[in-house]
Amino acid sequence: MGQLSYRTLRENVEAALRMKILSRELAPGTRVVEQNLSKEFGVSRGPIREALRQLEHEGLVEYVRNAGCSVKKITAEDLYELYLMRSSYEILSVELCGGAFSQEEFDAMAQVLEEMKTIRDGDVNHVVSCDYALHRIIMEKSHLPRVIKAWEELNFGSIVASISSDAYQAGLAKRQFKIHSVLVDVLRGGDTTAIRRAIYDHYMFPVKSIFQDSGVSLEKYKFF
């Protein structure tokens, strides 16, 4: 069995469910019943519960006491907050290094951008993974394991939310290539004030369109 590393059932269930939600096989709003998952995965409810609690923490599912659990419908406000939190951590990482990325790091970013340029619009997964890779380079720079872990857990929720939006889908690949190019250019500048602003803008741009898409007033939201 455990050829390389033993995995608990909880971990397996957790990974499987996360994938199902991120791939939208389990759409937002879907009821998630422990008993059903138990039968589906062939494990008892214990590990299922523990996995679901973790996903709840990541904001992928939602428990209502004594009522049940369902895949969270992530609202525009949720996404707004998630992106603000991710921004904060990335800005922290940049401030810690004083905006001074190495040539190797810029090369790595350029390589990701190069790959992004080739993605066709429908290939959402590829866009998401490139997006992740690029921002990950920024976070790694901090060398802070706990911060990176916290940042990573924020990703899952924001992926679901953004992917769910039509406004996000339209012209996705090209747009993502463009805004990431802009971001990397600002990083090259090395001015932490400008970078801070650029990171906020980078994240707020898609949120703005989603807000507009759903007819929410932008009045009370800053950074737009």
Place this chain on the structure above:
Amino acid sequence: MGQLSYRTLRENVEAALRMKILSRELAPGTRVVEQNLSKEFGVSRGPIREALRQLEHEGLVEYVRNAGCSVKKITAEDLYELYLMRSSYEILSVELCGGAFSQEEFDAMAQVLEEMKTIRDGDVNHVVSCDYALHRIIMEKSHLPRVIKAWEELNFGSIVASISSDAYQAGLAKRQFKIHSVLVDVLRGGDTTAIRRAIYDHYMFPVKSIFQDSGVSLEKYKFF
């Protein structure tokens, strides 16, 4: 029993354990065995496990697979990261409102400072609660529930860590009054750049002394 709001066993256990750890009745490094807690609280291991997983997420306990669980010995590096994350969120909150706190908010802060001034050095709990109250005012300003919740979960771990340090204890009350006064003064200035710097400094000051206390080189750590 549940006159106003029903509470699950998990929630009760969770709160009780958290208190025991924060009050250092359960000291860092103490082994925590599910079976023992089960007997002690008179509930089965299920709720205990779920409570411990939550505390693990807050960084209060640590699981080693198939080996056991113990109260986390929070290192200086842990505290460094925790404080950086809290800083990030508070800075976010300030940036969102452009550093513009209302008169009522400044009054509330002044009131907390007034209370802080009277605390004698030994009364750590009182210092901690005032500290919390003051920073909470900053966070509330964001009106972002998820961010506030994330910020709150970071508090528990940092409380344990800072309280554990001798360097932190010495002249605690007076020092805390002083550095919070400074912080509020900068907030009054309303200059977000200065505030950002002040918040970092505010959190990094105690960490610095703890690092020095434990003989760790500060070379690789920024913001000192």
Place this chain on the structure above:
DNA sequence: CGGCCGTCGATTGTTGACAATCCGGTTTTT
């Protein structure tokens, strides 16, 4: 006819027992 109450079904919350895993010391083997 409308509002209250009790019942019912579905689902979570909880329990005690069983199985798998790891650590340490001890025995066996070379």
Place this chain on the structure above:
DNA sequence: AAAAACCGGATTGTCAACAATCGACGGCCG
């Protein structure tokens, strides 16, 4: 004597059954 194999105890990981809770439905009474 050193290394490998192996047992034993402790603890987590997992399971299937039981109990408590909530929402909805339908009957009863005013």
